[in-house]
Amino acid sequence: MKGFILILTGLVFSAGIWMHNIDAVNSHATTPSNKVFSDTLKKDPETGLIIDKDLYMVKAQCTSCHSSKLIIANHLTRDGWKQKIRWMQANHNLWELGETEKQVLDYLEKYYAPEKIISRRKPLANIEWYKLDVK
Ligand code: HEC
Structure with missing residues (x-):
């Protein structure tokens, strides 16, 4: 027993x-390197967007037609964000952002940029190629 x-x-x-x-x-496995970074930043309880001095403008310009989830789900370069804005302006009645566009793009580029690949090795330098002897 x-x-x-x-x-x-x-x-x-x-x-x-x-x-x-x-x-x-x-x-x-489920923790990408810069998720840790974004996890340490405070989120706006209303929209889930990262709190920043420019958030009020993004909320004003970008959350009246659709959920902020569409923004959070995307990670684009500054140029990519600009193209999305142009696309909404051309197809979905988004108004001209004028002066405020810079502020909106600054914010999006800062917090919703493409994921960085941190673990990538440096490219090889001084490679000595040799002829493969194929018989
Ligand atoms: C006048 C209305 C309107 C405003 C304001 C607006 N959008 Fe959109 N947006 C849309 C529509 C409509 C779609 C398409 C929604 C869908 O596919 O369900 C969309 C889709 C998107 C998408 C998804 C695009 C994709 O490829 O699936 C993103 C990201 C986005 N908007 C970001 C923004 C940002 C950033 C702003 C602020 C500059 C903004 N939106 C303001 C109308 C708007």
């Missing part, structure tokens, strides 16, 4: 370690 309890405790214990490891692997 004692032996049985000992084995049972051992099983429960190792199952615990096993599950813990799975957790560790999963959280590692």
Whole structure:
């Protein structure tokens, strides 16, 4: 009986370690490097957009027709954002942003840019190519 309890405790214990490891692997796999960065920034409770001095303008210009989720789901370069704005102006009755366009683009470029690939290695330098001897 004692032996049985000992084995049972051992099983429960190792199952615990096993599950813990799975957790560790999963959280590692689902955490891209700059998600950590954006997670540390405060979000506006109303829209989920990152809080910044220019947020009020983005809210005024960009959240009256559709949900801010459309913005959050996109990661574009400054030029890409500009093209999206032009596209909405051409097809969806978005008005001219005038002076405020710079402010809106500054904000979008700062917080909703394409994900950075941090773990990429440096390109190889001074490669000495050699002729492959194919017979
Ligand atoms: C006059 C209305 C209007 C305003 C204001 C507006 N949009 Fe849009 N936007 C739309 C429409 C309509 C769509 C298409 C929605 C859909 O596909 O369901 C859209 C789609 C989008 C998309 C998704 C594009 C895609 O390729 O799927 C993004 C990103 C976006 N808007 C960003 C913005 C930003 C940033 C602003 C502020 C500068 C803004 N919107 C302001 C009308 C507007």
